[in-house]
Amino acid sequence: MSTSPALAPSVDATARARDLLGVTRLSDSALTSWLHSLPGVDQVGCEARAASLGTRSIKTTSKAWAIDLAISMIDLTTLEGADTPGKVRGLCAKALTPDPTDPATPRPAAVCVYGDLAAVAKKALGSSGVNVAAVATAFPSGRALMPVKLADTEDAVQAGADEIDMVIDRGAFLSGDYLTVFREIAQVAQACVRPEGSRARLKVIMETGELVTYDNVRRASWLSMLAGADFIKTSTGKVSPAATLPVTLVMLEAVRDWRDATGEMVGVKPAGGIRTSKDAVKFLVAVSEVAGDDWLDPYWFRFGASSLLNDLLLQRQKLATGAYSGADYVTDDSPSLY
Template identity: 80%
Template structure:
């Protein structure tokens, strides 16, 4: 199954919207024609899914799956080559006491650290993801954003995590957001594109739904909640809305799009709540790190502690697990 969108987003958008020319008015009419989100119903369903219990055997499987879905992340101004190499080493060997522990899906860094991460990871199969487009604010010219993306791809990034222009979105300039995503996708080449919507700034679930559909329409391979730099970040109700969007997008177009909640997911218990929600809302097809990721670092620590407890019957001390998670994740 292809994991990239090999179509012209503008041509597809014209077809789906039934227009000869893509305009902001056409996008506005289409996006505001989407069904509204029942806030009370959404939050009640998320709360119900969050209380589901799973069997011990399923828990062991879920913990390994969650580890394999992590984008192990460091996005600090104080990042150094040594810190990135250390994070890469952690991704390659998450638990030196148990070499059967799955590896995270990717290491996520700023663009100037891509070459260092790429060299450190080698042929281990762990991807390198780079944030781009003036992360986290998104406040830069389009030329700068596209250059940011191109530089990261040329340095070897397998995946690009871009941020949308939230100001343009909230002002109703959907065409500007669409074009920026579509042009960034083109600049990605073979790299997969994750579109960060910064849902904490979008305020309403209706806006989250509209931003999700706009991001997919413009060619995003993933929709992502947050930069991890503001609060609230990844919440279960917001992720539920996004999962409904990718499910319905597949029903409309036949294409799968991934989902990545990021920021604030720190415990195994929380991760399992998200996995249950993925299964119940989008479907089992998304229970794979090709289509679902966690943007996190501290989450890995707790997953490994829980994994060790299931293997030995006792918790290891926190001192036995690396604590290299940056703030915000």
């Protein structure tokens, strides 16, 4: 696993976009022309390739490595209206000690909570290295005025969030108002900067289940990266379908091509509906085959999940002992799309 690079400073997204698009003024028409010039996605080919990648066989040694890697990539998540400080502290305790019987078990990358509980998570996780990710910008709908979205983000950052998971305005995107989406992402990215100059990493949630087409997923991916996303993320976990392998494949192609075009790496986070070790391994195979092994690192790839960790722990224990543990081997987390 590679060492995480230093977090790049915030950029002037508008100036960079003008340079990349070759225009003197960033406008809706310029963004529309650029985004619609991207190659279209072959739906049949994309789904066939995803199905093929999903059939790859992973042997015992590689499987053990993949399970540990997948655990280290999880954003352990609770995003329910009934969340309490106690529940968040319990989730943090699980992140710190995923398997009390095996201290060698990797820790998840982050704990993901609502912004008003970010301070609770930060205190519980301390200096463990497990990050606090907070959802913001009127998650999950994104239906709020921009000052509210920015305040939501700033509050979470001030509370100690290491990462911000924002949602785009899907209505604006689907109506072709790309400039509004760009500006909102760019402004939220600036709101992630702390007074001393450090910043939280920004994950941009596209809610791919509402984007309808793979072409829209590709365009939203490129628009998000252009505006300053550190990660592009499939879903809130509140809309079905959430993370699918074909959609993630399109996003992996986008970050690969973005690096070819700009030299910059951007992460990918499928979230929602990934519950089993078998599912996680399929996604890891896709990462390696489509984007490349540089993305096989929790700094660049995450799973947004809650129940996935339990299945990975059970599979890990089976590989170690040759037998499945009982249902009480892992904690019973609250059910959700995550």
